[in-house]
Amino acid sequence: MLVSTREENVVVQETTAGPRERYRQQVRAEVQTHAWHQIAEAGASALSLKAIAKQMGISAPALYRYFASRDDLLTELILSAYRDLAEVVEAAAAGQSADSAAPRLTSVAQAMRDWALTNPHRYLLLFGTPVPGYAAPPEATTLSSRIFAPVLTGFSAAMPASGSLPGLDPALRRALTFWTRLHGVISLEVAGHFTGMPFDPAVLYAGEVEAVLAD
Amino acid sequence: MLVSTREENVVVQETTAGPRERYRQQVRAEVQTHAWHQIAEAGASALSLKAIAKQMGISAPALYRYFASRDDLLTELILSAYRDLAEVVEAAAAGQSADSAAPRLTSVAQAMRDWALTNPHRYLLLFGTPVPGYAAPPEATTLSSRIFAPVLTGFSAAMPASGSLPGLDPALRRALTFWTRLHGVISLEVAGHFTGMPFDPAVLYAGEVEAVLAD
DNA sequence: TGTACATCAGTGAACGCGCGTTCACTGATGTAC
DNA sequence: TGTACATCAGTGAACGCGCGTTCACTGATGTAC
Numbered sequence: 001m002l003v004s005t006r007e008e009n010v011v012v013q014e015t016t017a018g019p020r021e022r023y024r025q026q027v028r029a030e031v032q033t034h035a036w037h038q039i040a041e042a043g044a045s046a047l048s049l050k051a052i053a054k055q056m057g058i059s060a061p062a063l064y065r066y067f068a069s070r071d072d073l074l075t076e077l078i079l080s081a082y083r084d085l086a087e088v089v090e091a092a093a094a095g096q097s098a099d100s101a102a103p104r105l106t107s108v109a110q111a112m113r114d115w116a117l118t119n120p121h122r123y124l125l126l127f128g129t130p131v132p133g134y135a136a137p138p139e140a141t142t143l144s145s146r147i148f149a150p151v152l153t154g155f156s157a158a159m160p161a162s163g164s165l166p167g168l169d170p171a172l173r174r175a176l177t178f179w180t181r182l183h184g185v186i187s188l189e190v191a192g193h194f195t196g197m198p199f200d201p202a203v204l205y206a207g208e209v210e211a212v213l214a215d
Numbered sequence: 216m217l218v219s220t221r222e223e224n225v226v227v228q229e230t231t232a233g234p235r236e237r238y239r240q241q242v243r244a245e246v247q248t249h250a251w252h253q254i255a256e257a258g259a260s261a262l263s264l265k266a267i268a269k270q271m272g273i274s275a276p277a278l279y280r281y282f283a284s285r286d287d288l289l290t291e292l293i294l295s296a297y298r299d300l301a302e303v304v305e306a307a308a309a310g311q312s313a314d315s316a317a318p319r320l321t322s323v324a325q326a327m328r329d330w331a332l333t334n335p336h337r338y339l340l341l342f343g344t345p346v347p348g349y350a351a352p353p354e355a356t357t358l359s360s361r362i363f364a365p366v367l368t369g370f371s372a373a374m375p376a377s378g379s380l381p382g383l384d385p386a387l388r389r390a391l392t393f394w395t396r397l398h399g400v401i402s403l404e405v406a407g408h409f410t411g412m413p414f415d416p417a418v419l420y421a422g423e424v425e426a427v428l429a430d
Numbered sequence: 431t432g433t434a435c436a437t438c439a440g441t442g443a444a445c446g447c448g449c450g451t452t453c454a455c456t457g458a459t460g461t462a463c
Numbered sequence: 464t465g466t467a468c469a470t471c472a473g474t475g476a477a478c479g480c481g482c483g484t485t486c487a488c489t490g491a492t493g494t495a496c
Contacts, residue, residue, distance in 0.1 A: 020438075020493070027439090043347030045260035050482060061484080062440045070483065128344035130406055132258030141411075168414050168422070176419060177426075184399025191345055196356070199383050204391060207383070211392075235460070235471075242472090265449060276451080277473045285450065434496085441489075449480080456474075463467085 028066050030056065035077055040121045044131045047074060075137055081122040082143035088115050093150035101158040102213050105178065108150055109209040113186055120190045127187060151175045174212075181212050243281050245271065250292055255336045259346045262289060290352055296337040297358035303330050308365035316373040317428050320393065323365060324424040328401055335405045342402060366390045389427075396427050 017025070034052045049070050053060040067073040092111035093104050116123040125131070152175040159171050168176075185208055188194060189201045232240070249267045264285050268275040282288040307326035308319050331338040340346070367390040374386050383391075400423055403409060404416045 018493080023439090041347070043260055043344070045258055046347060048482065049484090059441055060482095061442085061486090064484075065439060124344045127403070127406065127408065129258070129339045132256070132261060144408075168418055172414065173419070173422065176414070177423065180399035180403060180419070180423070181396050182399070183403060184395035184397070187402060188342070188395060188398060191342065193342065193359075199387065199391070203383055204388070204395070207388065208392065208395070233460080238472090263449065264451090274474055275449095276453090276475085279451075280472060432496100435494085437491105437493075439489105439491080441487105443486090443488105445483105445485080447482080449482095450478105452478080453476090454474105455476105456472105458470105458472080460470075461468085463465100 024066070031063065031066055031073070032077060032080070035073060036121065039077070039125065044074070044125055049073070071134060074131070074134060078125060078136060079139055079143065081119070081126055082140060082147070084119075084122070085112075085115055085126070086143055086146045088112075089147050089150055093154070101154040105151065105154045105213055106209055108154070109178075109182055109205075109212075112182060113205055116186045116190055123186070123190055127183060128191070148175070148179065151178055178212050181208050184208075239281065246278065246281055246288070247292060247295070250288060251336065254292070254340065259289070259336075259340055264288070286349065289346070289349060293340060293351060294354055294358065296334070296341055297355060297362070299334075299337070300327075300330055300341070301358055301361045303327075304362050304365055308369070316369040320366065320369045320428055321424055323369070324393075324397055324420075324427075327397060328420055331401045331405055338401070338405055342398060343406070363390070363394065366393055393427050396423050399423075 031052055034055050035047060038047055038051060038055075047070065049063050049067070050060045053063055067076070088111050089108055092107040095107060152171065155174045155178070156171040159174070182205070185201065185205045189205075194201050246267055249270050250262060253262055253266060253270075262285065264278050264282070265275045268278055282291070303326050304323055307322040310322060367386065370389045370393070371386040374389070397420070400416065400420045404420075409416050
């Protein structure tokens with residue numbers, strides 16, 4: 001499983017950073033890589049600064065130069081996972097012709113599943129069981145709607161704005177079910193609930209993608 | 216939130232149990248109640264025998280009279296959650312007339328959501344992020360198919376057995392999408408991903424139930 | 431180009447804490463005669 | 464009904480372990496003159 005840990009402290013990287021700042025970002029990235037491996041092996045609740053320090057051959061207090069606390073590190077991991085997925089979804093939505101919404105949304109759906117299967121622990125960290133005792137920062141909500149936006153605009157474009165029906169705006173409803181139906185398949189697959197069952201999850205998923213766009 | 220911890224050591228309970236055995240089952244139940252409260256507050260990874268002992272006003276080693284280890288307790292919790300849900304689903308399926316499948320499946324769908332909202336931590340323990348480093352016992356798979364069975368027979372009855380289409384048997388496919396679509400809504404709601412969004416999850420769910428049975 | 435100084439990465443000891451689990455034991459409770 | 468014995472729930476001390484975090488410190492590195 002590939003763990004790509006890019007640094008995204010965009011503001012800093014824009015101007016020419018001094019060698020100390022460059023080194024700093026490099027170490028931060030290395031810490032996050034080890035953190036993801038740890039989450040992959042023992043789950044998010046087991047994320048431990050001391051264990052990361054040991055793996056890096058460094059003393060534990062040294063890490064406090066880079067992250068204010070364990071929860072601070074966890075926050076960075078979650079936000080970077082959100083950013084990563086948001087970029088993947090946006091790229092998938094942008095890569096298709098703007099004429100019709102269906103191929104754009106198909107592309108988005110495939111990108112989501114690919115990302116989830118490549119990064120199962122990131123997907124579960126974002127959309128699985130919430131980490132107990134941890135409150136996501138407000139920025140998470142912003143990034144969450146950034147992921148949702150291409151889907152919503154896709155359906156809004158495809159449908160006449162027919163005012164609100166009883167209960168739920170139709171474009172919002174279709175965007176929501178797009179999301180819930182695909183999440184239903186992805187999350188069960190990623191959590192291992194399809195192992196040993198006599199069917200191919202990819203086929204099931206493709207069927208759901210087709211169906212959710214057909215109606 | 217109600218935590219009902221029934222003892223289900225059926226074999227023992229059938230014959231008349233001595234007073235010691237009765238007491239033993241009572242304590243086991245009490246331990247499990249405290250365990251669920253603990254999972255609700257700090258997650259499954261934080262499940263701790265010492266903490267339970269402290270809450271019960273008992274010494275920690277005393278618990279080893281009732282559970283062989285921490286993982287043993289966790290296994291009992293998971294199996295009892297599976298059993299509980301299986302009974303709820305079976306009851307919902309049996310409560311309707313056997314004539315047509317649709318009302319039976321609607322009833323099953325509502326029972327599933329009700330159970331999940333009443334027991335969010337149980338639902339997440341069964342179908343959310345897997346507990347790291349913990350392997351579910353084989354019996355879990357058995358109970359899992361017991362939950363799935365009423366759905367599958369519902370769709371099998373409703374459809375002519377038309378042989379296998381390319382990819383996926385039609386009844387299995389519809390039973391699977393029944394499950395994935397409802398899980399998609401339930402899991403996101405239970406994990407708190409709908410909080411603050413401008414719609415009613417119950418309406419969204421009802422719509423999905425209707426749609427999954429309509430086609 | 432050379433030197434003095436400020437910055438900052440990293441160290442090692444220490445804090446209080448909680449964990450699962452073992453062990454030898456005490457004392458109450460149920461049971462067989 | 465009374466007594467002796469076996470069973471077993473529960474105790475307290477101890478084991479080795481890992482955790483987050485703080486503190487005063489050392490020593491290397493970059494920078495300003």
